[in-house]
Each structure stands twice: as structure tokens, then as C-alpha cells.
Amino acid sequence: MITIKEVAHHAGVSMSTVSYVLSGKRSISEATKRRVEQSIAALGYHPNAGARALASNRSRVVGLVVPLHSDQNMPIIMRFVSSIVARARDHDYDVLLLTKEAGPGEAHRVIARSMADAIIVMDVESADPRVPELRDVDAPVVLLGMPDDHEGLSCLDLDFASAGRQMAGHLADRGHRSIALIGSPPPVYQRGTSFAARLLSGFQGETAKRGLLASVHSCAAGYDAVSECLDDVLHPDRGTTGLVVHNEAVLGPLLLELRRRSLDVPGDLSVITLCPDDVAAALPVPLTSIAVPAQELGAIAVEMVIARLGRELAPEVRLLQPQLTDRGSTAVR
Amino acid sequence: MITIKEVAHHAGVSMSTVSYVLSGKRSISEATKRRVEQSIAALGYHPNAGARALASNRSRVVGLVVPLHSDQNMPIIMRFVSSIVARARDHDYDVLLLTKEAGPGEAHRVIARSMADAIIVMDVESADPRVPELRDVDAPVVLLGMPDDHEGLSCLDLDFASAGRQMAGHLADRGHRSIALIGSPPPVYQRGTSFAARLLSGFQGETAKRGLLASVHSCAAGYDAVSECLDDVLHPDRGTTGLVVHNEAVLGPLLLELRRRSLDVPGDLSVITLCPDDVAAALPVPLTSIAVPAQELGAIAVEMVIARLGRELAPEVRLLQPQLTDRGSTAVR
DNA sequence: AACCACGTTCGAAGCGCTTCGATTCAATTC
DNA sequence: GAATTGAATCGAAGCGCTTCGAACGTGGTT
Known part of the structure; x- marks a missing residue:
């Protein structure tokens, strides 16, 4: 050596x-x-990294807590991870992989041993049990997601309430009077997943304000579940003409099922969704959508955490404003 | 402190x-x-990890090179990652996340700086450009996948040739005389992805040996591509009665499309596939399949790399024998 | 009573780096 | 021309840990 x-x-x-x-x-x-x-x-x-860390009291490593079991949404999780790693490397930091499944305490362990200088936590839920422990971590911590009680912690997320409002508003603007929200499977809501709840409340707030008829449907993955859900959504009594979909896994089957029922998008039904741009664009029918800016969120998370390394910065909550891209899947009625 | x-x-x-x-x-x-x-x-x-690493000349970290952009197969990649992290922690090792996209040299950098004691590389291809560089890394390295030239390197993979043979054989045993392999999209073969080629050659070897009629179809993802592919596979001239599917992304649409064509599985068509067990079991029609033992492969990779930390062990190639689970999706003709 | 052996414990020398004065030397200033 | 400055460099003291040889009993042998 x-x-x-x-x-x-x-x-x-x-x-x-x-x-x-x-x-x-x-x-x-x-x-x-x-x-x-x-x-x-x-x-x-x-x-030698060890010697450097010892002498300088800085490891140039950030710990990243990733939900590795979460069966759903792996592709989008990877987008986050990938942008976080890339941006960290840009700043000459490496990334230590911690798993949500290994329990809380991992962040504390890694910081206490000086294996990392800071922590980024992904997939934070409303009542996340990790939150209290994270407050005691003696290093900068940034949460991706918004726990209900985020007092004293820095959080970063998409403004899902605004996204819900925007999507409902987009349909309302086009003259739709009865619309439906197709959301995540029931467990997601039961778990109190913050972003699902926030989007829902934004959606409901907007439909109420605009005086729309609105129905909400929690939909599981799988072709049969989707078909069943559509039976409900499209029941003649409702007169539904617009769909807001907040469930990436369901998009493919949904469009397929609509085709099978000979329902044209947007001719018979307008559809708008929230998902990564390339997913929206690659569907059999490209959908007007609000993007999940995984790249950008990851990058900002890294910047936030690094900004907090030197100086003492106050905790900060940042909600990114959603960007809507029109791909022509919503029509004027 | x-x-x-x-x-x-x-x-x-x-x-x-x-x-x-x-x-x-x-x-x-x-x-x-x-x-x-x-x-x-x-x-x-x-x-203090740095002090420990400095004094003992061991970081108790393994570097893991993950393909973070590979759009396909993210879920399965995460299974690997997740089992690798878990097993590593069992041995009191942490995992440093390196990306395939950051280029080769990452492994070397991390080892040269003593940030990690060993390296695991995922998603290694036939003519992987990283392979030569990995030979020069001064630490234990284990590849998940089998490059053509793996001289001097330790590799670990599923025995895909045997899987191809087994699946063809399974259908042949049940009296099928004309079968088809639905494989990955063309780019995968063009990239020379080792496992695809190996499965193909096993499949072809077995069908030749058994004197079966066999056709091979490279199929892209997406509902239309699948439908088109099925037109070809099921062309009356072929008399195809059995399908071997080696393309996870295509399974859902494929079964859906068969249902739309009123073809019963296994009544009209026998189907066997290679994919994780839970995926095979969760499909609309549970499929007889060979498992991708991601958990196990990840665990073994960790054991191999750790075994090589102390002593000088010779490079070793390990191919796991495929396990076939019958879920009744293949019928006797 | 001197000796040896063994299980325990101590002391000190690094491991390779950063960082804080201290030092040097040339260029300015008065 | 002495004093002041500032840029460039050096030396040495750690950072917190591991590890090796030495030391210290204690009990059993001769």
C-alpha cells in the first residue's frame, strides 16, 4: 500500500x-x-479512507435507508436510489446501504460508529416508528416523505395535496362533473401512507370546492381487481367521465381493460395519473400525468444533507410543486 | 464521543x-x-469504524455493484440486494452501494482506499467490460452472472442451460412434440446477456436430443408485442402445444392475451416459465416454474466473498441447480 | 525453595492521515 | 535598511483503535 x-x-x-x-x-x-x-x-x-476519517472526523459517506422489501414500486425506489448515489458521488461522497427492514437503530449505529456523516431515509410514512429515533441521531438527517410529526426534522417530498388538487382541477376545467379517484390498495391507506392520504385530501378538497361528484376507489393490483374496480367506477348511476389514477401498478391493466370494454381514452373517458414521466409516456395510451420527480427529489435530498454537514441549519420542510404534462388523454366535455 | x-x-x-x-x-x-x-x-x-479500520486493516464493509438503471427486472434485482445486505449484516458487515453506471474503476477505487474489504458484482454479462478490471482488484471479488471469460474470477449463477433443458424436458415428458421458447427482447440477446444465451442453448440442446419441433421467439414487453408474438407462436402450421417463457415482464400480458383468445392453460396450451416463485404463484393462472433463487444466490455470494477474506481460496464457479415447481400449468397430451 | 507454565492483563508502538502552530524566505513598507 | 507582511512549507501532535511482546500472579512441579 x-x-x-x-x-x-x-x-x-x-x-x-x-x-x-x-x-x-x-x-x-x-x-x-x-x-x-x-x-x-x-x-x-x-x-486510506479509514485514516482520513479518523484524522478528519469525516467519513465522506452518507447512509441511505431504503425499503428493500416493499414489493410495490421497486422501479421508482431505484430511481431515487440511483439519483442519490449519483449526486452523492458528484460531491465525492459514497453511499452506505441500510435497509428499512433491519429496523431503526441502523441509522444510529452507523452514525455512532462514524461510518457515515449523514443519513437519508426513504419511504417515510405518516406515523413512521423510525421518526422518534431519527431525532436522536447526532448527524444531519433528511427524510424523503412526510411523517405527521416532523418537528425538528428535515423533510422533502412532492406536494401530493397540490397534485390531487391539480388533477381534479384539470378535469373540472375540461367540464367534467363526475370524476373518480382510483387509488392504492387498501393496505396502503391503512398503513397511513402519508402521500396517499395527502393526495386524497387534495383531491377531495378540490372536488368539493368545485362542486363535483367524486368517488374514491382503493384498488388492488391484478387484472381481476382492476376489472372489478372499473365495474364500480363506471356504474351508470355515477356518470363518471374522468379518472384520476394514483396507482402505478394498475395503469397497464386498466388501459387494457378499458380497451376490452371498447371505451376510448379520451373519447369516452378522460384519464390523468401520477407516475414517472417515462412510464406515462410508454403506456399503450400515453397519459396526461403529474410526474414523480424522483431524480430531482434524490438530488435535493443529497444537497440538503450535505448543506447541513458544515453549518448548523434549521430543519426544513420542502414540498416540490407538481408538474403536469398534457399527453392528450383528457378531453373537453 | x-x-x-x-x-x-x-x-x-x-x-x-x-x-x-x-x-x-x-x-x-x-x-x-x-x-x-x-x-x-x-x-x-x-x-469508531475509521480507527478500527486503520488499526486492523479491515473495514468490515463489502462493496456491491448494482445495475441501477437497468429498467427491467428491478424487483428481482432488489431481491438480490436485499438478501445480500441481510446476510452481510449477519456477518457484521455493511454494504457500500456502487453503481454499474458509475463505471468500472469504482470497485478498484473502493478497494484501493480500503473503504471495503471485498466486492460483489451483480448483473455480469457475457462480454462484460468490467471483467478485466475486476481481475486487477486486490481483494476478493464474486460475480453474480457468468462472463464468457471468467478465468481467475469467482462466479455464481443459476445453471440456466440446465433450466432450459429441464423445461423442454418437462414438456417432452408430457408428450408435447412442438414447443416454443418465448425469450427476452432482442436487445437482451444482442447485448450477449449470458443467462439468456445459456438458457437458449440448453433448450435447443434438449429439443434436438428429444427430436421435438422447437421455435424461438424474442419478445419485447408491452401488450401489443406480446399479442404479435403469440400470433407467430400459435400459427397453425407450427402445431405448438407447449410454451417455455423466459421473460418475466411478459407473463401477465401473455396470460391475459391467451384468455382473450379463449385458450385455456393448460387445457389448450401448456406453459412453463422461469421466474421468482412468488411471481409464478401470484399470476392469474399459477404457472409451473423454475425459480430464480435470488435469496439463496445473494446469501451464497456473501458467504463466498467472506470465505475469501481470510485465506487464499482458489477462484470458483458455482452454478445452482434449478428447482422446478409444478403448479399444474402443463398438461399431458 | 526455586522453577515452570499458564491464564490474564498491561503498555506501547504503530496504522495513515489531517491540522495547527512555527518557520522560512521573498516582497513590501516606512 | 529594519520592520512588516504574507505566501509556501515543514514538523509534530494527535485521531481511536488493534496487536505484540512483556509482566504479573497463581498453582503445580521438581
Whole structure:
């Protein structure tokens, strides 16, 4: 193993000079800087992370708590993870993978041992049992999601209430008077998943305000469940003409089933949804949608956490405003 | 921060004694061991990972290279990841998340800096460009997947050739004389994805040996592609009575489409597939299948890599034998 | 009574790096 | 020309832990 000492010797300078060349924390003349860099390249020097962490009291690692079992939404979770890792690397940080399943305490363990400098927690729910423990973690923590009680914690999420309002409003603007929300399976609501509840309340608020007829349907995945759900949604008594879908897993089967019933989108039924842009665009019928900006949320989470490393910043709640993209799946009535 | 020194003082022993209590590398009397453990608990001591890594030359971290963009198969990738993390934690290792997309060199960087003691690489392809670089990594490396040239590297995978043989054989045993393989989308084959090619060759070997009529169809995801593919597969000239499906994404649409065509499984058509057990079981028609033992493969990968940490073990290729579960989706003709 | 062996425990030397004065030397200033 | 400044560099003291050899009983042998 090549050490900083050998580099120093090779370049004819002291260890500290090499260190300062690497960190840029003190000014070094161009000449020696170049000489040191050449030695580093020539010897193939790589700083030892453990020694660095020990001496500087910074690991340059962020811990990321990921829900690895959550059967649903794996693809979207990976988008988050992938953007978080990429942005962290941009800042010269690495990512330590922690799982939600391993329980709380993992974040605390990793920080107490100085294995990481900060923590990002994904998939935080309304009454997340991890939240109290996270308050005691002695390092910057950013939550992706919004627990009900987020006092003293930094949170980041899409503004789902606004998304619910926007989607209902979009249909209302086009003259729809009776619309339906097709949501996640019942367990998601029972679990008190914050984003589902917030979207629902935004949706209901808007439909009430606009005086629309609105029905809400919790729909499980699977073709039969979807078909059954549609029977209900499309019952003649309702006169439903517009659908807001907040359940990514159901989109494919839903459109297929509509086709089977010879219902045209948007001719017979307008559909608007919340899902990643590329998913919305790749469906058999491209759907007007509000994007889940996973990339952006991941990036912001990293920025937030890193911003909190040096200075003491106050906890902050950031809700991203939803962006609606029109793909022509909603018609004027 | 509580240090080992403070624990030693609190317990009235020397630092080294505390260290030996923790590591168990020398015998310590029951009495002092208990005393030290009480002090550790009382003070809330957590060993500093950096200091430990520096002194012991072991980070107790394994690097895991994950394909985070691979749009397909995210759920199954997460199964691997999840079992790897869990098993690693069982051995008191943490997992550093590296992405395939960040390029090769990541493994090398992490090892050169002593951030990790070993590397597990997922999703290795036939002619994987990472393979040469991985040979130069100065630490145990285990590949999940089998590159063509795996000289000097340890690999672990399902025996896909055998899976292909078994599935063809299963249908042949039941009297089918003309069968079809529905495989992955063309890009997967073009990329030279090792497992697809191996399954194909096993399938073809067995059908040839048994004198069956066999057709092979590369099928893209999406309902229309599936329907088109079925037109081809079920062309009357072929007389196809059995289907081997090696494309998880296509299973749902496929069964749906068969139902739409009023073809009964297994009455009119026998279907057998390769996918995770729970996926096969959760389909509208439960399918007889060969499992992708993600849990087990992940666990073995961890064991292999850890086994190679202490001693010098020779590189090893391990192919897990496929397990077929009969769910009654294949009939005797 | 001197000796040995063994189970326990201690002390100190690093591990490779960062960082804080201290030092040097040349360029400015009065 | 002495004093002041500031940029560039050095030296050494840790950071918190592991580990090796040494030391210290204690009990059993001769």
C-alpha cells in the first residue's frame, strides 16, 4: 500500500504538503502542486479512507435507508436510489446501504460508529416508528416523505395535496362533473401512507370546492381487481367521465381493460395519473400525468444533507410543486 | 464521543483489555469481561469504524455493484440486494452501494482506499467490460452472472442451460412434440446477456436430443408485442402445444392475451416459465416454474466473498441447480 | 525453595492521515 | 535598511483503535 509518506518522499516535500495539495485547504505553489500530483500518479496513490476519517472526523459517506422489501414500486425506489448515489458521488461522497427492514437503530449505529456523516431515509410514512429515533441521531438527517410529526426534522417530498388538487382541477376545467379517484390498495391507506392520504385530501378538497361528484376507489393490483374496480367506477348511476389514477401498478391493466370494454381514452373517458414521466409516456395510451420527480427529489435530498454537514441549519420542510404534462388523454366535455 | 479509553478507565482496565473483550481474540476472565461490558453499556460506547479500520486493516464493509438503471427486472434485482445486505449484516458487515453506471474503476477505487474489504458484482454479462478490471482488484471479488471469460474470477449463477433443458424436458415428458421458447427482447440477446444465451442453448440442446419441433421467439414487453408474438407462436402450421417463457415482464400480458383468445392453460396450451416463485404463484393462472433463487444466490455470494477474506481460496464457479415447481400449468397430451 | 507454565492483563508502538502552530524566505513598507 | 507582511512549507501532535511482546500472579512441579 502506497502511503502519503511515500508520495511526500517521492515528490521531495513533507506529508502535510501532500495533504494540502489534496484538500486544497492551504495555498500551495503551482510548481509543487504539479510535482506532488505527478508523484501521486506515478505511484498510484490512493488515500486510506479509514485514516482520513479518523484524522478528519469525516467519513465522506452518507447512509441511505431504503425499503428493500416493499414489493410495490421497486422501479421508482431505484430511481431515487440511483439519483442519490449519483449526486452523492458528484460531491465525492459514497453511499452506505441500510435497509428499512433491519429496523431503526441502523441509522444510529452507523452514525455512532462514524461510518457515515449523514443519513437519508426513504419511504417515510405518516406515523413512521423510525421518526422518534431519527431525532436522536447526532448527524444531519433528511427524510424523503412526510411523517405527521416532523418537528425538528428535515423533510422533502412532492406536494401530493397540490397534485390531487391539480388533477381534479384539470378535469373540472375540461367540464367534467363526475370524476373518480382510483387509488392504492387498501393496505396502503391503512398503513397511513402519508402521500396517499395527502393526495386524497387534495383531491377531495378540490372536488368539493368545485362542486363535483367524486368517488374514491382503493384498488388492488391484478387484472381481476382492476376489472372489478372499473365495474364500480363506471356504474351508470355515477356518470363518471374522468379518472384520476394514483396507482402505478394498475395503469397497464386498466388501459387494457378499458380497451376490452371498447371505451376510448379520451373519447369516452378522460384519464390523468401520477407516475414517472417515462412510464406515462410508454403506456399503450400515453397519459396526461403529474410526474414523480424522483431524480430531482434524490438530488435535493443529497444537497440538503450535505448543506447541513458544515453549518448548523434549521430543519426544513420542502414540498416540490407538481408538474403536469398534457399527453392528450383528457378531453373537453 | 465515548472512546475505548474512557471505557477502559470506567471499568478499571487497560484499553487493550477492552479491545480483547470486544474482539474475543484473547481470553479474558469472566469477571472483567462482565465489568467491561457493563461499562460499555453504561457509557453507550460505539467503536469508531475509521480507527478500527486503520488499526486492523479491515473495514468490515463489502462493496456491491448494482445495475441501477437497468429498467427491467428491478424487483428481482432488489431481491438480490436485499438478501445480500441481510446476510452481510449477519456477518457484521455493511454494504457500500456502487453503481454499474458509475463505471468500472469504482470497485478498484473502493478497494484501493480500503473503504471495503471485498466486492460483489451483480448483473455480469457475457462480454462484460468490467471483467478485466475486476481481475486487477486486490481483494476478493464474486460475480453474480457468468462472463464468457471468467478465468481467475469467482462466479455464481443459476445453471440456466440446465433450466432450459429441464423445461423442454418437462414438456417432452408430457408428450408435447412442438414447443416454443418465448425469450427476452432482442436487445437482451444482442447485448450477449449470458443467462439468456445459456438458457437458449440448453433448450435447443434438449429439443434436438428429444427430436421435438422447437421455435424461438424474442419478445419485447408491452401488450401489443406480446399479442404479435403469440400470433407467430400459435400459427397453425407450427402445431405448438407447449410454451417455455423466459421473460418475466411478459407473463401477465401473455396470460391475459391467451384468455382473450379463449385458450385455456393448460387445457389448450401448456406453459412453463422461469421466474421468482412468488411471481409464478401470484399470476392469474399459477404457472409451473423454475425459480430464480435470488435469496439463496445473494446469501451464497456473501458467504463466498467472506470465505475469501481470510485465506487464499482458489477462484470458483458455482452454478445452482434449478428447482422446478409444478403448479399444474402443463398438461399431458 | 526455586522453577515452570499458564491464564490474564498491561503498555506501547504503530496504522495513515489531517491540522495547527512555527518557520522560512521573498516582497513590501516606512 | 529594519520592520512588516504574507505566501509556501515543514514538523509534530494527535485521531481511536488493534496487536505484540512483556509482566504479573497463581498453582503445580521438581
